[in-house]
Amino acid sequence: MYTLSYHYSCDKKTGKNSSHPVTFRMHFTPIHNIIEYGFKEGRIFNLTGSAAALLFALYDRPVFIIELTDERARELCQDINFFRDSLQKDHMLFLPEPDGPSRAGERTEIIASLGPQVSLVCSYRNLGEPIWNPYEIERVSLPLQKGMTISRTAIDAQLKEMGYRHAPxxxxxxxxxxxxxxLDIFPSSSDQPLRLEFFGDELESIKTFDTDSQRSDADIxxxxxxxxxxxxxxxSLLEFMKGAEFFCSESIAERDxxxxxxxxxxxxxxxxxxxEADVLPIRxxxxxxxxxxxxxxxARSIRTxxxxxxxxxxxSSRTQALRLNAVLRDSGTLAPVIEQLDIFSYEGAVSITTGALSEGLHLPGFLILTEKELFGGRPAYRPVKKSKVSRLLTSLDDLRPQDFVVHKDHGIGRFLGIVNQNIEGTREDLMVxxxxxxxxxLPLQGIRKITKFHAEEGFSPRIDRLGGRTWQRTKEKAQRKIRDLAEKLINVHAQREVRKGYAFSSDTELHAEFESFFPYEETPDQLKATDEIKRDMESEKPMDRLLCGDVGYGKTEVAMKAAFKAVYDGM
Known part of the structure; x- marks a missing residue:
């Protein structure tokens, strides 16, 4: 069997330069033959599973890879970078399709970072979309530096020219x-907004801030x-990437x-x-x-x-890796959990690692399996997009004139609307x-101190006096009740500490099999909640835990795993 060796002068754990070269010996004969002969044919078929990703990960020349859809391109790029991480190579870049301001900055930043040796993956739709010429990016970008001199009026004008919109x-x-x-700005290429503070025309500070609380964070x-x-x-991308080798999915019918x-x-x-790529089937x-x-x-099939x-x-996760390790160990198969960097150099027969790979791969003498092959196709976890002001006490859209509101310091009042007034030569929106x-x-940044008043329908509260003592007495009364409740809770917990509950048995192979049937990948919070609940159940201390979460965040799955653990012990 042909063995392809790669030599890297780096430490295989850290990726840093080392005097001890690392040699990966991999049975990649079919993939090597594609690189040597297949590109001359103009068409390669039977790149099943993640074979195409491994092929592009091994190839060292700049490539431009075009997939049918944005989702397929993103998945292929993710798989390529999984293998490139394992081979200690630089990542390929994925260019998403245009989709408003949030994508415009991200796309421009990616184009600006493309050098002559950088590879790119994108969808076919991107070929018809214009991009900023790399030479124009400098003209249409705005570099900000602490201590620079620039007028706020000039920044306003340039932001509007760049497509930014004014918001209260x-x-x-x-x-x-x-x-x-x-001056608050939410960059089109960042997940964190910026707060610029001026002294005259001097940019005195640049800070990130939290959209939920509107409070400043770190200095940059x-x-x-x-x-x-x-x-x-x-x-066009075709013109920009003309120095790379072009690869296109055969699923794309339009090729003009x-x-x-x-x-x-x-x-x-x-x-x-x-x-013919000669990739072997897993079926x-x-x-x-x-x-x-x-x-x-x-386990028997893997032993064979x-x-x-x-x-x-x-x-997909460390928790799942440990579950698989336990299942195989109980069946007599040693499958240690190793680092992703070691998957090609590890000399044992069976190993487990964590990472994001969409499908497995079968080559002569080497088999990669993912959860798709082990448990069937499962939708990948995608974080639910939360409102950017999800933790603000209120937002302007929540309030209507004549609504009752509660201010943290002044108590219950009536919201009259928003007025624009001149303050020290600057026009500013204020809540009344x-x-x-x-x-x-109240300036809009003080909105975190406001919450909408909630009561049964038809009830009208008494408005507090501005600067009066009524609201302060109300808060003091509430604080006394909170202290009384806290004392009761402390007494209850003290009694729990001296009592013993039922300690459930540890998880078995059957628990792991039950949990593998759930179709969705667990979110980080689900994994954390499940582990903590199981830890509580296996303790003699009575469990006192409330599981909370928004609709659709997987509370039922966590509860079913706990219920299965209880039923397994006959409780």
Whole structure:
């Protein structure tokens, strides 16, 4: 069997230069043959599983890879970078499709970072979208540096020219707000907004701040703002990437825009003209869920395979890796959890690591399995997009004139609306709240001190007096009740400490099999909650835990795992 060796002068744990070269010995004959012969054919088929990703990860020349959809391109790039991490190579870049201000800055930043030796993955739609010419990016960007001299009026004008929109309160990418000597900007390429503080025309400080609380966080010395809009015309990606080798998914039917020398690749095993990749199928090995009756059959299949084939299992999380390790160990198979960097150099028969790989791969003498092959296709976890002001006590959209509100310091008042007034030469939006004996004018950044008054329908509260003692007495009374409740809770917990509860048994292979049937990948919070609940259940101390979460965040799955643990012990 042909063995392909790669030599790297770096430490395989840290990736840093080392005097001891690391040698990866991998049985990649089919992939090596594609690089040597397949590119000459113009078409490669049978790149099943993650074979295409491994091929592009091994290839060292700059490439431009085009997939049918944005989702497929993102997944392929993720898989390529999984392998490139393992090979200690630089990442390829993924260029998302245009989608408003939040994507415009990200796309511009990616284009600006592309050098002559950088590879790119994108969708076919991107070929018809203009991009900022790298030489124009400097003109349409705004570098900010602490201590620089620039007028706030000039920044306002340039931000508008770059596609940023003025907002009373900055909550989303592509927005800015000016209040006196402060200028809040949410860069189109960042997840954190910036707060610029001026002294005259001198930029005195640049800080990040939290959109939820509107409070400033860390100081930074500088930042480059990229446009919040796409160019109406400009360079095309085909022109920009003309120095790279072009690869295109065969799923794309429209090929008029592509250069004649483009190499097409297919994820399917259907034969035809071109180069056969000789990637082996995973079906038929007794691995797939439909090929076995229980997880015990999986362990037996792996024991059979490991006589002639190295098996590496990619788990989505450390917790799942440890579960698989326990299942295989109980069945007599040693499968240590190793670092991702070691998957090609590890000399044992079976290993497990964690990482993001969408599909497995079967080559002569080497088998990679993911949770897709072990447990069936499962939708990947995607964080639910929360409101940018989710933890603010209120937002402007929540309030209507004549609504009752509660101010943290002044108590219950009536919201009258927003007025624009001139303060020290600067126009600023202010919230107006009416109290008995006066009105409170509150800058929008003080919105975190306001909450909407809630009561049963038809109830109208008594408005507090501005500067009076009524609200202070109300808060003091509430604080006394809180202290009384805290004392009762302390007594209850003290009694719990001296009592003993039932200690449930530790998880077994059956628990792991039950949990593998859930279709969705656990969120980090689900994993944390499940582990803590199980730890409580296995303790003699009575459990006192409340599971909270928004609709659709997986509370039922966590509860079912706990219920299964209880039923397993006959409780």
């Amino acid at each position: 309160l900055v909550t989303e990418r592509g927005e800015f707000s000016r209040r006196g000597w402060l 010395s500088g930042f480059t703002l990229f446009p919040a809009q796409e160019p109406s015309s400009g360079t 825009r592509l250069p004649a020398e483009t190499v097409f690749f297919s994820h399917y095993s259907m034969q035809g003209s071109g180069y 038929g090995l007794g691995i797939l869920p439909e090929e076995r009756r229980s997880i015990d059959d999986l 395979l490991q006589k002639e084939t190295r098996v590496c299992i990619i788990a 709240i009416e109290y008995e004996g006066g009105r409170l004018y």
